[in-house]
Amino acid sequence: MRKRLSQQEIFELIQSKQETKNLDFKKYFNWKKASNDEKLMIVKHILSMANTKDGGKIIFGVEDRTFKLKGLPKNNYESFDQTEVNNFLQNYTDPKFYCQVYKEEINGKLIVVIDVPEFEELAIICAKDAFSQNKTKHILKKGQIYIRTKKASSEAISSSYEMKELLELACSKRFGISSKEEYEKEIKEADEILNEMIRKEIEKYAYWEIIAHPVNYQEKLIEDIIKTKELIMKSQVKVRGNYFPYLQDISNFNTGIQFYAKQYEGGRIYQSGLFKMFTIMFIDNEINTKNLFNFVYIIHVVTMFFLFFKKIYGDILPKESINLSISLNGCLGRELYHRGIPLFDRGGPYICKIVKIAKEEKLKVSDLQTYYKEKAIAFLKHIFQMFNCEACDEDIIKYQNMIHENKA
Numbered sequence: 001m002r003k004r005l006s007q008q009e010i011f012e013l014i015q016s017k018q019e020t021k022n023l024d025f026k027k028y029f030n031w032k033k034a035s036n037d038e039k040l041m042i043v044k045h046i047l048s049m050a051n052t053k054d055g056g057k058i059i060f061g062v063e064d065r066t067f068k069l070k071g072l073p074k075n076n077y078e079s080f081d082q083t084e085v086n087n088f089l090q091n092y093t094d095p096k097f098y099c100q101v102y103k104e105e106i107n108g109k110l111i112v113v114i115d116v117p118e119f120e121e122l123a124i125i126c127a128k129d130a131f132s133q134n135k136t137k138h139i140l141k142k143g144q145i146y147i148r149t150k151k152a153s154s155e156a157i158s159s160s161y162e163m164k165e166l167l168e169l170a171c172s173k174r175f176g177i178s179s180k181e182e183y184e185k186e187i188k189e190a191d192e193i194l195n196e197m198i199r200k201e202i203e204k205y206a207y208w209e210i211i212a213h214p215v216n217y218q219e220k221l222i223e224d225i226i227k228t229k230e231l232i233m234k235s236q237v238k239v240r241g242n243y244f245p246y247l248q249d250i251s252n253f254n255t256g257i258q259f260y261a262k263q264y265e266g267g268r269i270y271q272s273g274l275f276k277m278f279t280i281m282f283i284d285n286e287i288n289t290k291n292l293f294n295f296v297y298i299i300h301v302v303t304m305f306f307l308f309f310k311k312i313y314g315d316i317l318p319k320e321s322i323n324l325s326i327s328l329n330g331c332l333g334r335e336l337y338h339r340g341i342p343l344f345d346r347g348g349p350y351i352c353k354i355v356k357i358a359k360e361e362k363l364k365v366s367d368l369q370t371y372y373k374e375k376a377i378a379f380l381k382h383i384f385q386m387f388n389c390e391a392c393d394e395d396i397i398k399y400q401n402m403i404h405e406n407k408a
Contacts (some may be wrong), residue, residue, distance in 0.1 A: 004102060005057075010113060011106055012366070014059065016319055017067040019152035021052050023319075025062040027070055029112075032079040040130050040139045042114070043092050048146040048154035049116040050097055050124040053169055053216055056148060061111035071109025080112045092140055094127040123166055161220070168219070179217035183274055186255075187211060190268045190276040193258065198266030199278050206281035206293070206330035208301070210267075212309055213274040215321045215362065219255075222271045222316060229257045232269050235312035237304050244304040245277060273316060275309075281328060292337040293387075299380060302326075306368065306376040313365045320365055326379060327358035336387050350389035357386045 005013075013023060024045055029038070042058065049056030060080075061072040082101040090096050100115040123145055130140035144156045147166065157163050199207075214221065222228045229250065237244050248261040256270040267277025281293070281301075305326060313322050331352040359382050368375060 004100070005113065005115065007104055007106060010059070010104055010111070013057065013319075014062055014067070014069050014106070016366075018318075019064065020319060021148040021150065021152060022049065022054055022056040024049075024056065024058045024152065025064040025067060026058060026060045027063045028072065028076060029060045030076040030079045031081070031085065035133065037132050037137075037139065039088055040092075043089055043130075044140060044146060045154045046089055046097075046099055046114065046116050047093065047124055047126060047140075048148045050093075050099075050119050051145060051166060052148040053118060053218070055116045055118040057116065058114040059111060060113075061109060069106060069109050069111070071106075072111060074110065077103060077110040077112060085114065092127050092130065094125045095122055097124050118169075121170070123170055165218070179215065182217040182219075183213050183272070186270050186272060186274045187276060190270075190274070193268065194266050194276065194278055197258075197260055198264075201263050202278055202280045203330075206328065206334065208279045208281060209277075209325075209327045209329060210279075210305065211274075211276050211325040212313075212322055213272065214313070214317055215323060217272060220271050221273045225252050225255075225257060225271070228269060228271055231312060231315060232257065232259075235308055235315065237307045237311065239300050239304045239307070242300060242304065244301070244308050245279070273313070273322075275312070281330070291334055293331075293334050295336045295338045295384075298383060302380050302383070303373065303376045306372045306379075309363075310365075310368045310372040314369045317365050318369070321362055322365060322368075323360070323362050325358070325360040327356055328383065329356050331355060331357050331386070334387075336384070336389060350384070350387040352387045354386060357383055 014025075016023070019025060029042075031039070045056075045058055049058075060076070061070055062068070063070050080101055080103065085101050086098055089099065097119070099117065101112065102115070103110070103112050105111070126140050126142055126144045126146065128140075129138065129142045131138055141156065145166065146154055146156055147162060149155055157166065222231060229252070232245070233247060236247060245259060245267055246261045246265050247259050248265075250257055250259045252258075253268075255272070256268055256274075258266070258268045260266045264280040265277065267275065267279075269275045309322070309324060313320075332355045334352050336350040359379055363375065
């Protein structure tokens with residue numbers, strides 16, 4: 001049985017103000033008084049969500065156009081019974097399927113949630129035909145498989161691609177093909193190309209390596225290559241005169257696009273949402289040694305990273321999570337500096353004694369959208385700690401505020 005959502009989690013779903021593959025809103029519904037046709041439409045949504053990655057939730061008491069929390073009248077609220085809902089549902093499911101029904105009061109408003117789990121091993125097939133009461137509409141068809149679409153509608157599978165997605169989901173359950181394995185294939189492919197394209201060149205210097213991807217694998221999360229290119233161009237950020245990523249030479253490959261800026265940056269983004277790149281850690285021209293890292297430049301660059309991921313994943317996965325890995329390579333013996341001089345004013349010198357500084361974490365995209373600066377600060381603190389500089393917090397906050405005011 002799935003873990004029951006907390007009131008805060010339900011409230012956050014309502015505050016998302018959008019219906020998705022995994023979320024549907026209904027303003028009013030009385031299970032006891034509803035017509036057979038109305039109940040069958042709810043069954044259709046349940047069947048569809050059951051065959052969708054991560055299942056879904058139907059929340060009653062929220063207007064499905066304005067997404068305002070209206071609440072249910074008390075008699076509607078009390079009409080829902082988990083046993084009655086499931087008894088009706090199981091007339092139409094093969095294999096037998098079960099969902100949770102629970103009631104909550106959110107901000108003084110009564111709501112009901114039907115929580116639909118993803119199928120366990122076998123996709124859920126409609127077990128029998130169901131016609132409208134006047135016999136003019138075929139609401140459910142025996143033998144049909146229903147899914148949720150990107151437009152948040154519940155429909156029968158109608159394309160080979162939709163069937164392929166469902167089969168891949170079923171295979172991942174039966175044979176243990178995980179999202180991690182699918183992304184690792186693409187990361188390996190990207191590495192082979194990027195190693196030839198850019199890495200051999202930038203390994204002469206310090207450089208960043210960045211990998212980001214959704215937690216759950218979808219081969220064509222982004223519909224096609226054109227939309228993939230449009231997405232990365234729209235998500236490009238500029239902070240104090242610097243662009244990230246620097247999209248100088250863009251070209252297509254079978255499942256995404258790649259970009260290259262001679263001698264200092266190269267990367268790939270796949271339709272699955274995987275982003276992988278290498279970019280050089282620039283050293284200011286005013287410094288004649290390669291052993292100094294500009295403290296302020298690091299702040300600007302890391303902030304650009306997080307702002308970029310806020311934009312790109314906020315567009316395609318606003319309610320999901322991503323895995324993000326950022327590493328700074330070639331750090332051994334490097335020293336922090338600012339305005340042309342090493343940082344001694346807070347007890348330096350601050351010198352890194354390891355080759356690679358890395359941090360990997362799972363992030364909710366909604367948190368990234370709201371708190372991208374705070375997420376960047378957390379990573380910056382980790383970097384500076386690896387330079388044995390624990391006293392940089394005030395400076396980080398100061399420069400983060402400056403970045404926020406000047407970002408494009």
